[in-house]
Amino acid sequence: MSHEHHHNHHISHYNRAFAIGVTLNIAFVTIEIGYGFAAKSLALIADAGHNFSDVLSLLIAWGAGLLGAKAATDKRTYGFRKATVMAALTSAILLLVALGGIGWETYHRLLSPQPVEGLTVIAVAAIGVVINAITALLFVSGQKHDLNIRAAFLHMTADAAVSLGVVIAGAIILYTGWLYIDPIISLVIVVVVLISTLSLLRDSMNLALDSVPKGIDIAAIKDYLTGLDNVCQMHDLHVWPLSTTEVALSVHLIIDEDSLQKNFLPTLQQQLHERFDIEHSTIQLERKDDSPCLLDKERCI
Structure with missing residues (x-):
């Protein structure tokens, strides 16, 4: 009961976070497009398009979280939990595409550096830093434990970093006239965010392929199960993700006595949950x- 309450609180908390994040970013995109046309700045209009893609990423992550909370059915016996994994993978791919676009633009600016288009661009970018940083902070606590939340956090952090780069580069260019600072800062940001994005891509791909989730010590689980009283052997052990936050396990245990403690299975399931964060265990x-x-068999699926 307490776990269900915690799970519902988790969903409610991130529903609010996503609602606030989407609202703030839609407002910023609207402002950016307006000032972009007013200042006749293609840079602002293009950045507004990029920020709108991040709104879509937030909506994908939010929708996946809502789908993951839906009850199982006869057709989908695990419900839609895996939607969170698919959303994290999609977000990683979208991030790579966005970084590729920024990298391509950076390459052209290195070949032919251009000044940042005035104080208006710098001011709007500064607003972007604030809005994206606030949105990222909404997800900072959950990004260590939920890959879907981590994807949303990375999108917002990347946008905040890019906007901050525009502000810093613009200020330096205004005072020094050194145009190369803009593509250099952009390149540094792309490399830093790319490292985190590749990690997100690897982790989400592993979950999509039902690999043992990060943080689960499969060797320790084997030692624990084989060390149980009355258990002499085990086989067909599988550990896989149900979602970005829930882990499942199935195993066959061979017992050497007919007599077991009355609550052997419920106690074992509780211990697997408390020791190894196994949310759903099936034991034969x-x-x-x-x-x-x-x-x-040695390798059995």
Whole structure:
């Protein structure tokens, strides 16, 4: 009951975070487009398009979180939990595309450096730093434990960094006239964000392929299960992600006695949850003198 309350609180908290983030960023995109046309700045209009893609990324992450909370059905027996993994993977790909676009623009600016288009661009970029930083802070606490939230956090952090780069480069150019500072700062930002994005891509790809989630010690789980009283062997152990926050386990345990503690299975499931954060465990018990299990193979799926 307490876990369900915590899960509902988690959903409610990030529903508010996504709602605030989407509202702030739509407002900023509107402002950016308006000032872009007023100042006849293609840079602002292009950046508004980029920021709108981040609004879409926030909506994808938000929608996946809402889908993941839906109840299971006869057709989808695990519900839509995997939608959060797909959203994280999509966000990683979108981030790479955005970084590729920034990198391409940076390359052209290195070949032919251009001045930042006046104080209006710098002022609007400064507003972007504030809005994107506030949005990123909404997700900072959950990004360590939820890949979907981490994707949203990375998108907002990348935007804040890019906007900050525009402000710094613009200020330096205004005072020194050194045009190369703009593409150099952009290049540094792209490299830094790219490192985090590749990590997000790798982790989300692993979850999409049902790899053992990061932070789960499969060796420790094996040692724990084989060390249980009355358990002499085990086979067909699988650990995989149900979502970006929930982990499932299935295993066959061979017992050497008919007598087990009355609450053996519920206690084992509780211990797997408390020790290893296994949210959903399915355990099959087999007697030592039973016929060999068809799934008792070195590599079995």
